[in-house]
Amino acid sequence: MTLVTVDRVEMDDERAPDDRCQVQQVLVVDENELVLAGLRALLSAERWVGSCLTAGSADAAWQVARRQNPQLVLVSTSLGGRSALELCHTFKERMPHVRIVLMSGEGRLSAASAQLHGAVAAVPKQMPAAAIVSTIRRVAAGARVFAKGAASTLPEQLSQRELSVLQHLALGMSNQEVAEALCLSRWTVKQHTSAVYRKLGVRNRAGAASRAQHLGLLP
Numbered sequence: 001m002t003l004v005t006v007d008r009v010e011m012d013d014e015r016a017p018d019d020r021c022q023v024q025q026v027l028v029v030d031e032n033e034l035v036l037a038g039l040r041a042l043l044s045a046e047r048w049v050g051s052c053l054t055a056g057s058a059d060a061a062w063q064v065a066r067r068q069n070p071q072l073v074l075v076s077t078s079l080g081g082r083s084a085l086e087l088c089h090t091f092k093e094r095m096p097h098v099r100i101v102l103m104s105g106e107g108r109l110s111a112a113s114a115q116l117h118g119a120v121a122a123v124p125k126q127m128p129a130a131a132i133v134s135t136i137r138r139v140a141a142g143a144r145v146f147a148k149g150a151a152s153t154l155p156e157q158l159s160q161r162e163l164s165v166l167q168h169l170a171l172g173m174s175n176q177e178v179a180e181a182l183c184l185s186r187w188t189v190k191q192h193t194s195a196v197y198r199k200l201g202v203r204n205r206a207g208a209a210s211r212a213q214h215l216g217l218l219p
Contacts, residue, residue, distance in 0.1 A: 024071035024140060027053045029061040029087065030103070031079060035125070039074065042133050048140060058083035062090060065098070072140055074101045074123075085117050089160060092118035101139055111146040116158060121145040158199055165192040170209040 026049055028039045036054040043052040053068055055061035058079055065073065073091060077084045084102075091098045102119040105126075114122040121139045123132055135145050158166065161182075168178040179189045197203060200211045 022140075023048055023050045025049075025051050025053060025068055026136075026140075027055065027061060027065060027068070027070040027073045029055045029058065029074065029079065029084075030076040031056055032076075035076070038129070039132075042129055043136070046133065046137065048137065058087040058090075061087060065091070065095065069095075070098065072099050072101070072136070074103055074136070075119075076103045076105070076125075078105050088117040088119060099139055101136060114146065116163065158196060162192050162196050162199070165189060166196050166208060166212055169193065169196075169205050170212060 026043055028036055028043070030036050030039075033056070036056065040052045040054055043049045051068075053064050053070060055064050061073070061075070064070075075084050075087055079087070088100055088102070091100055100117075100119045101121045101123055102114045102117070103123050103125055105124075111122060121135060121144060123135055123145075125132075127135070138145055164182060165178055168181055173181065175186050175189045175193065178184070179186045182189070184192075196208055200208055202208045202211050
């Protein structure tokens with residue numbers, strides 16, 4: 001799969017690729033032990049990787065991150081339930097300096113969805129090993145990398161609360177039902193709904209649900 005780089009960093013072309021990255025700790029989060037072992041072996045061979053940490057769950061990843069303070073985290077979207085995206089939001093809120101790479105297996109992960117959840121890159125696991133390492137190296141150097149053809153982005157990103165309201169609206173819930181589910185007032189839900197419509201460029205719930213589905217914002 002061809003990749004495109006967004007917001008390239010300034011680089012000195014006379015230096016070796018590894019020299020463009022500061023030495024940093026990398027955390028890989030995946031339920032598959034073979035994937036963890038493979039990525040750890042590949043990344044540990046990189047000169048810019050000080051250490052490659054691994055975790056098999058979102059809870060374990062957060063515990064490791066609190067102790068080791070990694071600069072780069074690779075999160076598999078195959079983690080059980082919504083834990084992968086919840087983990088991304090946890091890093092976004094509590095460790096905003098961490099650069100997150102979302103790794104997708106089957107299915108297509110849109111750039112808009114990845115960015116909404118705090119990622120600076122999306123990497124399909126089906127890519128050749130060398131391409132995955134190259135992409136991660138570029139991210140470590142400051143680049144934002146997404147698959148070609150998946151680079152549609154939101155003009156304005158939704159807040160976590162706006163995303164929650166959108167997901168409830170897409171289920172056909174009324175403003176009152178959404179308010180009760182999220183412990184908000186109807187007025188607050190109405191304000192969030194208006195913001196969602198504006199950011200998605202739509203006029204009603206049906207349009208919002210359709211646009212959100214296209215962007216990969218719905219579970």
